[in-house]
Amino acid sequence: MKAILTEQQVALSIKRLAYEIYENHLNLDNTVIIGIQPRGIYLSDRIVEELKTIIGDKKIQYGKLDITFYRDDVRKSLHVANATDIPFSIENKHVVIIDDVLWTGRTIRSALDALLDFGRASTVELCVLIDRRFSRELPIHADYVGAAIDTFSSQKVIVRWKQKGDKDEVVLM
Amino acid sequence: MELSTRHLLGIKDLTKDDINLILSTAEQFKEVLQRPVKKVPSLRDVTIVNLFYENSTRTRMSFELAERRLSADVLNFAASSSSAAKGETLLDTVNNILSMKVDMVVMRHSASGAPHFLAKHIPAAIINAGDGINEHPTQALLDAFSMREKTGRLEGLKVAIIGDIMHSRVALSNIYLLTKMGAEIMVAGPPTLIPKYITDAFGIRVEYNIKKALEWCDVANVLRIQLERQNQPLFSSLREYNIAYGINRRLLESLKKEIVIMHPGPINRGVELDSDVADGPFSIILNQVENGVAVRMAALYLLANRQE
Structure with missing residues (x-):
């Protein structure tokens, strides 16, 4: 087991990711944040919290997306669906998708499909805490990255969150 | 998490976990149905035949819509x-259909046990959409979904099932389901329409006085009088049935509390339900129909996952 990000590094990464999103989207007037269920929500909650401290209590459009019904392996394994909650249109908006780990890219592929059903976004960007490089199965990349790491496919990246009662950290098993 | 069964033949075969999984998945599909694009690609490689040996409007349309909303390919078959x-x-008939590479069969038949027979002889997954006087599992699931949505619970909920219990597959499926989920059940109606062994078989309450039944319950699931299944007269006239067992506004207002009124449709207006109740504020009959699509999507989705 090897530590990738410590508690302090996770906190700094979240801060940095929030500032990077803020830098590219100033004021977030026409920007919406979408967290991917279930595990991306831990990160997106924290980034949205951070964004609120940066730009004040201005209402940030923040939704949650579950991609279970859009997976390409529906017949192979059953995943329990979580709630989708996108109470606004994304038509002509700048969308920032947030997930914890980018690995094969298949989850994000499904998310892009699912997003189409909520309107035609002006642009879509991806923000992840961990980018497992060189293991992509689809041409997908992240625009905001907490930490990029090189892994074998046999290894597991585990992200722990204080919201779940652990301390924030990322380890490689 | 997955279902414990390959087919949905009846609530009798489901576990409490199965029922909870179907209901929670249905909640997510209900959200899908509120979106601008009410469709997901989950079953785009699945072909489903709707095999209806008995007439149906609601159930057949509900299943077909659920299948299309899941992007499945749909074949329709009407016996007539x-x-x-x-x-x-x-x-x-079914083997011929299956040789055209069909994955799932949704079936309604007037003979009780027809889908169980089919399940033994064919490889496809079968969903029972009503067999004779046996079961109508998706109706019970959507009833439970609607009850839980309206009242917030099933455990401890007092449900009166009213009317033609004898000939009703909806009643039987509801009894199985509500028992498994810990609700309290009462059946009410004329003695000729209530099977006499029902207390022994299920340990549920029986009441012959409609007003007492309504005073007891939180939810009244009112069933249709199934004249097509009654070979001999079991009550003297529809008018008399309405007077003794029909539910009208005046009767509801005489109760000391508000109860939820449900009906699986089609309604015999002026027989088991008067229009001022069916269209009134306590009725969730149209919500039931709306929820039916989401619940059937959940059942189809979860069963498609069980097929190799």
Whole structure:
């Protein structure tokens, strides 16, 4: 087991990711944040919290997306669906998708499909805490990255969150 | 998490976990149905035949819509306009359909046990959409979904099932389901329409006085009088049935509390339900229909995952 990000590094990464999103989207007037269920929500909650401290209590459009019904392996394994909650249109908006780990890219592929059903976004960007490089199965990349790491496919990246009662950290098993 | 069964033949075969999984998945599909694009690609490689040997509007349309909303390919079969009218057997018909590479069969039949028979002889997954006087599992699931949505719970909920219990597959499926989920059940109606062994079989309350039943319950699931299944007169006239067992606004207002009124449709207006109740503020009949699509999507989705 090897530590990738410590508690302090996770906190700094979240801060940095929030500032990077803020830098590219100033004021977030026409920007919406979408967290991917279930595990991306831990990160997106924290980034949205951070964004609120940066730009004040201005209402940030923040939704949650579950991609279970859009997976390409529906017949192979059953995943329990979580709630989708996108109470606004994304038509002509700048969308920032947030997930914890980018690995094969298949989850994000499904998310892009699912997003189409909520309107035609002006642009879509991806923000992840961990980018497992060189293991992509689809041409997908992240625009905001907490930490990029090189892994074998046999290894597991585990992200722990204080919201779940652990301390924030990322380890490689 | 997955279902413990490959087919949905009846609530009898489901576990409490199965029921919870179907209901929670249905909640997510209900959200899908509120979106601008009410469709997901989950079953785009699945072909489903709707095999209806008995008439149906709501159930058939609800299933077909659920299938299309899941992006499945849909085939429709109605016995009245098919070779079944020329005397082809059920098994022959289904084997012919399956040789066209069909993955799932949704089936309604007037003979109790027809889908169970089919399940033994064919490889496809079968969903029972009503068999004779046995079960109508998706109706019970959507009833439970609607009850839980309206009242917030099933455990400890007092449900009165009212009317033609004897000939109702909806009643039987509801009794199985509500028992498994810990609700309290009462059946009410004329003695001729309530099977006499029902207390022994299920340990549920029986009441012959409609007003007492309504005063007891939180939810009244009112069933249709099934004249097509009654070979002999079991009550003297529809008018008399309405007077003794029909539910009207005045009766509801005489209760000391508000109860939820449900009906699986089609309603015999002026028989088991008067229009001022069916269209009134306590009725969730149209919510039931709306929820039916989401619940059937959940059942189809979860069963498609069980097929190899």
